[in-house]
Amino acid sequence: MNEPVNRAAVKILVVDDDAEVREILAETLVEFGYGVIQAASAEEALPMLAMRKDINLVITDVRMPGMSGLELVEHARVRCPAVRVIVISGYFLPQPITVRFLKKPFHMHELASAVRAELG
Numbered sequence: 001m002n003e004p005v006n007r008a009a010v011k012i013l014v015v016d017d018d019a020e021v022r023e024i025l026a027e028t029l030v031e032f033g034y035g036v037i038q039a040a041s042a043e044e045a046l047p048m049l050a051m052r053k054d055i056n057l058v059i060t061d062v063r064m065p066g067m068s069g070l071e072l073v074e075h076a077r078v079r080c081p082a083v084r085v086i087v088i089s090g091y092f093l094p095q096p097i098t099v100r101f102l103k104k105p106f107h108m109h110e111l112a113s114a115v116r117a118e119l120g
Contacts (some may be wrong), residue, residue: 007033008033008034008035009035010034010035010056010057010119011034011035011036011037011052011054011055011056011057012029012034012036012037012055012056012057012058012059013034013036013037013038013039013045013048013049013055013057013058013059013060013117014029014036014037014038014039014059014060015024015038015039015040015041015042015044015045015058015060015061015064015069015072016040016060016061016062016064016088017041017061017065017101019040019041019063020066021061021104022038022040022097023038025059025111026038027104028108028111029111029115031058032112032115034115036058037052037055040061040066041058041064041065041066041069042064042066042067042069042071042072043066043067043070045058045060046067046072046075047078049075049076049079049080049083050079051119053080055080055083056083056084056119056120057083057084057085057086057115057118058072058073058076058083058084058085058086059085059087059088059115060072060073060085060086060087061087061088061089061090062087062088062091063089063091064071069087069088069089070087070097073085073087074098084118084119085100085118086099086100086101086102086114086118087099087100087101087102088101088102088103088104089103089104089105090104090105091102100114100117100118102114113116
């Protein structure tokens with residue numbers, strides 16, 4: 001049987017180039033009791049993943065200038081194989097993905113459910 005997750009100990013990295021979306025996600029996750037770190041791009045997120053060993057979950061937008069969220073996921077899996085991932089997008093994804101996906105717009109209870117599912 002899984003032990004309950006200590007939300008205060010969980011660190012979630014939220015990556016989205018849209019500052020308003022990123023802030024709403026971060027505020028919601030903090031209200032749910034999680035620790036949150038924010039990055040405005042995949043390029044900004046990569047060094048955070050390399051330096052911080054306390055990140056449990058990455059929530060990333062797919063379409064961003066420069067490196068995409070899916071490319072970030074590939075890099076994250078190499079650097080931090082244990083980190084869990086949720087990708088979000090308002091666009092149809094033609095390629096199959098192997099991580100949890102939330103289509104924008106989504107309700108915050110859907111976000112909460114996805115986070116709980118990823119963290120076990």
